[in-house]
Each structure stands twice: as structure tokens, then as C-alpha cells.
Amino acid sequence: MNNSTTPLSYGKIFRFWLPLAITWLMMAAEGPFLAAIIARMSAEKLNLAAYGIAYAFALVAESPVIMLMSASTALCHDRISYRRLRNFTLWLCLAVTLLLGLFLLPPLFFFFAENLLGLTNEIATLTHRALICLLPWAAAIGLRRFYQGILIAAHKTRRVAAATVLRLTTMTATALLFYHFGELNGAQVGALALSCGVIIEALFTRYLARQALAEISQKQPAAETKQMGYREIWNYYLPLALTPFIGLSIHPLVTFFLGKGRDALESLAVMPVIYGLTFVFRALGLSYQEVAIALIGEDRNNYLKVRNFAVGLGLLTSACLTLIAFTPLADFWFRDLSGLSQNLSDFATGPLQVQAIFPALTVLICWQRVVLIDARLTRPISIATAIEACGIFTFLTISMLYFPVSGAMAASIAYVVGRLLAVSILQRSLSKPTI
Secondary structure, three states, X not given: OOOOOOOOOHHHHHHHXXXXXXXXXXXXXXXXXXXXXXXXXXXXXXXXXXXXXXXXXXXXXXXXXXOHHHHHHHHOOOHHHHHHHHHHHHHHHHHHHHHHHHHOOHHHHHHHHHHHOOOOHXXXXXXXXXXXXXXXXXHHHHHHHHHHHHHHHOOOHHHHXXXXXXXXXXXXXXXXXXXXXXXXXXXXXHHHHHHHHHHHHHHHHHHHOHHHHHHHXXXXXXXXXXXXXXXXXXXXXXXXXXXXXXXXXXXXXXXXXXXXXXXXXXXXXXXXXXXXXXXXXXXXXXXXXXXXXXXXXXXXXXXXXXXXXXXXXXXXXXXXXXXXXXXXXXXXXXXXXXXXXXXXXXXXXXXXXXXXXXXXXXXXXXXXXXXXXXXXXXXXXXXXXXXXXXXXXXXXXXXXXXXXXXXXHHHHHHHHHHHHHXXXXXXXXXXXXXX
């Protein structure tokens, strides 16, 4: 799709990657903005809790479609491959929407929410209404990520960023409109704003991809190219779908461990702040995955430069987080910007220092996934994620029983240990001669 014969340079990689990095950072601003809106409406505690629970359910619902961007970036090279993956995407989006709709049937939902999760009827009702507003969320996410992959493969990353700007604008306008003039509760306002933003983004992304799609439609598959049937696409994509599903299940369970560990209240208070800071730097690495898939080259002719850029990105992001974690900047971030007390700021500094290496590990594991996705070997990716989750929970369990450390410190060490296990597993797969 990209007809440029200009040799790949590090400057070109940077310009290609930058719009996607900005996109990830913009998306990171959604949560704090909507939480601020809900906090200014009536019954703010109940609605913030309901919105948070509904959002967690929505993330689980969208997890099967998250990796469609990587799949379309890697696979959609000609008319036949595009049509098959598009049809697969449509059926997958329909399936996750129907499953979420089935879950929202009142007898099933309220049994799960009240009897299994222990929510009060009031919070369960608010959560149910918010989830109804989020019903189109997963399908819209799937479609826009599919077409984002098309744009990335066509080297049109600025259009991805432009669609995200429209998403944030729509979300903001919707939230403010219902905040000032609507009769909906805060949880519904937040959920509806998210859905409207993502739906508009999906439609606009499809519009922006029209030129790239026209180019794909004119391409016939090469004679030596082996086309993937729907069964092969399913076998290829299933491990990718399981990866975010497993990953998204980690954080709620870590929260459970924090509530049972040492210094539970302090740990629960500081971990979201630590997570928010580390995510800024991890997002820069996460945004590089599809970039590397698109630029590595059909014969991996750009392998070294794309890998070297990943090395530099990993070192830079961890160096920046290290600078914050081990200097007075940590106190400035926690106390002055985040509003934590001096005691909580001191409490959070140690766990942050442990996680200073995490951005580099994020870039590393994304690079490993790129090589495996390019080789169409996706099963090791989900296996490594499952082992990472098991490592985190095992370490947290042991630390609760035997280690005299706070829950926040134990969780930070567990995150790093789990990621090192996943990296080790993927490296073994990469060392095989077939890669």
C-alpha cells in the first residue's frame, strides 16, 4: 500500500510513530475527564462507583476485538485477505455485542451483580443502566481498530490521530451537553459519552480509510502467497483475543490482593496514581507495536532499524520514569500534582521506583509480539500472558503470607516479575529456528 521507495530511516520511523503515540496519550485523558464530570453531578460516589464497574465490564467485553488492529495491519495486503478479515471482524463484533446484550438481561445481570459481586441494588441498577449505554462500545471499538490497522499498513498514521481527536471532541461535547441539559445520572452520562465518541471515531476512521481500501481492492494476491481461510484466521486470531482478555483480568484481582495485604488502605489509595503515571510511559511503547508490524517489511528488510528504534524507545521511556522515581520529581508528582498527602507520597515512591523498568519491558514484549505476529505464530503470545498473570498472583500470594512489605510494594514487584516471566517465555519462542 505504501509505494515509497525511500530507504527507512530513524527519522521516518519517528514521524510514522509519533501520531500513534499522541493517540494513545489522548485516549489516556478520557477517564480523568469523565470522572471529573461525574464527580460534579448528584450522588457522585454512587455514580462514580457504578461508572467504574460498568467500564470494567465494557473492557472485558471489548477484549476480544482489541487485537484486530494488529491483525489487519499484518494480514490485509490484497483484496481477498481484506474481505475475509473484514467479514471475520463483522461477525466477531456482532458476537461480542450479542453476548453483552445477553449478559444485560435483568435476571442474569442482577443475579451476577448482587449475589456474586455483592453490589447493592442501587449501585447494580446504576451499573446496568450505564452498561446499556455502552452496548455499542465493543463493536465500535472492533471496527475502528480494524480500519486503524488498514491506515497504519498504508502509512497514514496521522489519520488515526485525526479520528481520535474527533472522538475526544465528540465525547467531551456529549458529556458537557448532558451534564448541563440532560436528565441522566452521572454513570449514564459517562457511558453515553464514551459510546458516542467511539461510534463517531469508527465511522470517521472508515471514511479516512477509503483510499487505502481502494488500493487494497485493486491488489490481487501474489501467486506464491498462501491465503488464510476463515478457520486459519480463527486459529491465528484466537490467541491474540485471549491476550488482552487475560491481561485485563489481572488488575481487578490485584486490587483484591491489595485489599487483603499489608497497609491495605494506603496501597489502594496510591496504586491508581502510580498506575496512571507509569501508563503514560508504557503507552508510548504500546503504540509502537503496530508501527513495527507495518514497517518491518515483507522480507524483514527493515528488521534492524525497527528493532533498534524499539531499543532506544524502551531505554528512553524507562530513563524518564527513573528520573522521576529517584529524584524530588516523585514528590512533586504525587504531592503537588496528584494531591496526595506527604505520607502517601512517601509511601508511593518505593513502588514507583520498582516499576521504573516497566516501560522498557513493555517495549520489549511488544517487539517480541511483533516478530511472532509477523511470523503468524500467535499462540506463544497468549501463553506468555497467562504465565505472566500466574506469576503475578503467585508472587502476591507468597508476599501476603511471608514478606513484610506493603501491598503496593508487593504488587509492583509482582508486575515486574510477571513481565520478566512473559518476556522469557516469548524469547524462547523467538529462539526457535522457524522464526
